[in-house]
Amino acid sequence: MAMAQVRDVAALAGVSPATVSNALNHPHRVSARTLAKVQAVIEELGYVRNDAARQLRAGSNPAVGMIVLDAANPYFTDVAHGAEQHLAELGRPLLLGNSAQREEQELTYLRLFDEQRVAGVLIAPVGDVLPKLRTLKDHGTSVVIIDRKAGADEFSSVSVNDEQGGWLVADHLIGQGARRIAVIGGPGSLRQVRHRLHGTQQRADRTDGVTVEFLDTGAMDIASGRETVQRLLERPRDEWPEAIFATNDLVALGALQVLARAGVEVPGEIMLAGYDDIEFAASATIPITSVRQPSEEMGRQAAELLRQAIEDPAAAVQHTVFQPELMVRESTSAR
Amino acid sequence: MAMAQVRDVAALAGVSPATVSNALNHPHRVSARTLAKVQAVIEELGYVRNDAARQLRAGSNPAVGMIVLDAANPYFTDVAHGAEQHLAELGRPLLLGNSAQREEQELTYLRLFDEQRVAGVLIAPVGDVLPKLRTLKDHGTSVVIIDRKAGADEFSSVSVNDEQGGWLVADHLIGQGARRIAVIGGPGSLRQVRHRLHGTQQRADRTDGVTVEFLDTGAMDIASGRETVQRLLERPRDEWPEAIFATNDLVALGALQVLARAGVEVPGEIMLAGYDDIEFAASATIPITSVRQPSEEMGRQAAELLRQAIEDPAAAVQHTVFQPELMVRESTSAR
DNA sequence: CTCACTAGTTGGAACGATTCACTCGGTCGA
DNA sequence: TCGACCGAGTGAATCGTTCCAACTAGTGAG
Structure with missing residues (x-):
């Protein structure tokens, strides 16, 4: 409570407040002796400068x-x-x-x-x-x-380059034989989601018979991934996608949890890819393919x-x- | 750059700065008409109050x-x-x-x-x-x-209660048949680490033939867990512990990565437990036993x-x- | 009609550090 | 010896907001 301030320090050190300020901010303007004296007093009083005053003055x-x-x-x-x-x-x-x-x-x-x-x-x-x-x-x-x-x-x-990332994933999944790809993530208004989806679509359009479906998870966390894939698995078996591309790794981890619990083989029945390459993606139940960003x-x-x-x-x-x-x-x- | 301030607002609204301040901080002290007027001007000028000045005054x-x-x-x-x-x-x-x-x-x-x-x-x-x-x-x-x-x-x-947490883990591991337990985490100076270790030791002391060994990882992250367990596995096979208790889940995940890569069966050859129960522990390659904290x-x-x-x-x-x-x-x- | 009171408003003094223009000795070169 | 110069230090003004005491005009009671 007894907050010391420059003038207390100044008084005790036998100098003016201006000198204390100089000692603090422009040490070279002050003689070695005074500097030492001032520092000693600051130490003694436990003086801590007031940032608000400082900023106000500095603008x-x-x-x-x-x-x-x-x-x-x-x-x-x-x-x-x-x-x-x-x-x-x-x-x-x-x-x-x-x-x-x-x-x-x-x-x-x-x-x-x-x-x-x-x-x-x-x-x-x-x-x-x-x-x-x-x-x-x-x-x-x-x-x-x-x-x-x-x-x-x-x-x-x-x-x-998120389009590029989407493209890379799609290219890989298609190469692995996937034809129906579900992209999950959200909200769809998020630029990252849109671009990754767009890149996926672009690559898909270059191979006959590849379809891309987007499922909005509403948010980009584990729980949202779980819910969305849960719904997905409620479909008749022959309407399942062959690959799920989650627009981030948290969503992918949620997806993986549900797939595992449902006994769906990954990648055998459904392939799964994520995005961001967080450290946990590599150490998941089944290590998750992902897109690394620096x-x-x-x-x-x-x-x-x-x-x-x-x-x-x-x-x-x-x-x-x-x-x-x-x-x-x-x-x-x-x- | 042309930062508007209370006096600009005041001038344009035809009132004093004090009134503007009141409108902002004690609306009830100001007549509805003036309040509206002031708010309109604030909007018009894009006035944003200066927090430094505010804090300085408020202390x-x-x-x-x-x-x-x-x-x-x-x-x-x-x-x-x-x-x-x-x-x-x-x-x-x-x-x-x-x-x-x-x-x-x-x-x-x-x-x-x-x-x-x-x-x-x-x-x-x-x-x-x-x-x-x-x-x-x-x-x-x-x-x-x-x-x-x-x-x-x-x-x-x-x-x-970290001792309690350590105890719980040790009790469980011992119940699963472990006799040699390695506790890994660090730095050892960290209270959490000391207490969890202590709880483990306490429980171990109550069962004959149980030994607890502490390996300091230096830090509590994935990489440190990896390094420490790497070193551990370099020992002759018959000196391996039967259980590893990592003092947090990140360290446990690192440990798990190394164990998996080395082809060590978990929990068959070595059991592994973590701490904190982060969401990723449950979805690890092999879901990790952990201690939940709210x-x-x-x-x-x-x-x-x-x-x-x-x-x-x-x-x-x-x-x-x-x-x-x-x-x-x-x-x-x-x- | 006066006085007490209230709601609304205002001028000006803070808050605490920094800075700028200035003073004061002392030193050095010519 | 004199003036120029320099390092060290200082007094007072300043940053933008808030708060306090004081003021005004209006209201209602007596």
Whole structure:
């Protein structure tokens, strides 16, 4: 409660508040003797500077805000980790927010970051947040979009070629003999889902007799995967797809649980592929074929683009597009 | 850049800044007409209040900081999620920090939260942070400790009875016929690890011929689990343990990967148990026996205890201890 | 008609750190 | 010896919001 402040430190050290401030922020402007004295007093009083006052005066907050789609998804924790590491090197704290794929949450965090006047925002968007992002930019906050190239001429971005990923999976599944492919994921409005589906469709169109069906899971978690596949298995046996492509690994894991419990052979009766290549996909009951994205690297690169945008807000926007890589495992290739 | 502020809003609405502030913070003090007028102008100018100034004046920050041991561990994301939900209901943003089991990181975040004058801190501690937590408390920041009852008379806490958890696992393994048990996890300095090991040892001591060996993995992630078990398997076959108890599920998953690759039968040759019961443990190659902790509920309860501490800093500290529950799966019980 | 009261509004003083222009000795070169 | 210069330190203003005490105009009771 007895919060010491600069003037207490100054008084006890026998100098002016301005000198204390200099000792803290511009040590070279202060003589070695005074510096030592001031530091000793700070130590003694347990002085901790008040960030609010500091920021008010400075007019800006060095921190960076980040909004991810799902904090429980290892893919996003990896991306966040990459970003955090790079930002830490730049001396910028990272404030992490989880939109949980809800637009309302997303807007709440954006407002919070706006009020905090953070230096920058990294966001994997759910809804149509472009207007809000423009506002942020007007307010001097730089923005980098993760996982989407929307607003291409306004904001820098990092993304992975999701159509390509969808194509890779479809190509592999078709090569393994699949003709009826069910793509599951959702909500269908999510760009990632749309693009992966689109890539799948494109590849399917090039081979006669291949059909693609989309089942909306509503969300991208294990439970949603379970429910959707549960419904799928209720169909007559001869209407089952030969392959299920889950648009992320959590959904795939949920699917796998249901398939296993129902005694369906994977890949014998139904093949299964996922997306993101989270560490758990490789150690699943049946190791799951998945599409690898360089998650940590994406986070790091997003932070780097943000750094550049902060340093020169007028500079041209940049887009880094990573290429996905197919990791074939047991769930699609019989031994 | 052209950041509107209260006085701009006031000028355009034809009122004083004080009235704008009232409209924003105490709407009932303002006439309906003025309120509407002010809101319209705010909308028009895209005014966003400056949190730094607000906090400076208020002398405190409503936000709550949280420091977890490992943001990539689903167990902690669940705890964080529970806390976030409850705090959101209280209108308090949650700032999430990841210590990654590094004391240095931990202190960095604590300093940050101190400088920000957050209302409270939730922490799963790595190192000996009690002195720093006392400082925070002196500065008026309430603290709740997660996963440990240390400083029992100073800070409220939520925790799970880890000795009990260790006991449960050992009891089960011994019942399944194991006599040589290897406990793996680390660093050994981590309280969770020590307690789970201790509980195991206690139970082992009650049955003749049971030996417990501890292998320090250094960290609690998949890679560390892999390395440790790799080393373990290099021993002559007859020195292998009959059961491996990993002090968390990530380590267990790493262990399982190595065992599978080496063609060791689980549970036939070696039984395997984990801890935390993360969703992925149940869907592993061989579903892993694990100890369930009510993660979300713990987060929620921690947030609740923090709420109480913030409201009445002088109130007696409280400790909520949850009981662990053993989830038996294939990895320890032959079919 | 006056006075007490209320609802609505306002000016100006905080909050705590930083910064800028300035002072004060002392040193050095010519 | 004088002026220019330099390092070290300082006083006062400032950032944007909120809060307090004070003010005004209107209302109703006596």
